[in-house]
Amino acid sequence: MSTSPKSNLILMADDDSDDRLLAQDAINESGLDVELKFVEDGAQLMDYLKQRNQYSQPGLAPRPGLIVLDLNMPRMDGREALNEIKTSPDLKRIPVVILTTSTSDTDVARVYDLGANSFVSKPVAFESLVGLLKHLEQYWFKVVVLPAKARAN
Numbered sequence: 338m339s340t341s342p343k344s345n346l347i348l349m350a351d352d353d354s355d356d357r358l359l360a361q362d363a364i365n366e367s368g369l370d371v372e373l374k375f376v377e378d379g380a381q382l383m384d385y386l387k388q389r390n391q392y393s394q395p396g397l398a399p400r401p402g403l404i405v406l407d408l409n410m411p412r413m414d415g416r417e418a419l420n421e422i423k424t425s426p427d428l429k430r431i432p433v434v435i436l437t438t439s440t441s442d443t444d445v446a447r448v449y450d451l452g453a454n455s456f457v458s459k460p461v462a463f464e465s466l467v468g469l470l471k472h473l474e475q476y477w478f479k480v481v482v483l484p485a486k487a488r489a490n
Contacts, residue, residue, distance in 0.1 A: 348405070
């Protein structure tokens with residue numbers, strides 16, 4: 338069994354700049370031992386994960402320990418990005434949590450069918466977002482055991 342450390346990097350894909358700012362503020366407020374990086378849509382997420390285009394320089398795109406993915410984004414939406422991640426042999430073991438305003442049963446069923454690890458509705462209150470991020474950090478970085486490939490940097 339590998340004992341390599343888990344990457345405490347959360348990569349968040351969200352096109353809403355206010356949501357990105359709130360998430361960063363929530364991480365800062367929570368005192369969590371995680372780094373939060375952002376991309377603005379599914380296409381940029383895939384560039385980051387595949388270390389291409391603006392992320393092609395070594396060290397610019399360390400492998401995340403968790404992806405937090407919005408569904409409704411321009412260029413490539415969260416469903417398309419999730420499908421690409423979960424069908425890629427090199428990426429499929431990275432946990433993906435859907436964080437979206439959608440509460441549609443169709444969206445919930447579809448993203449789980451595509452391989453999402455969790456589906457969470459975006460909290461409205463800042464304190465709820467802080468609490469959610471604490472739970473995500475606790476669960477994904479301290480509780481679960483992931484395959485070594487998912488933890489690799």
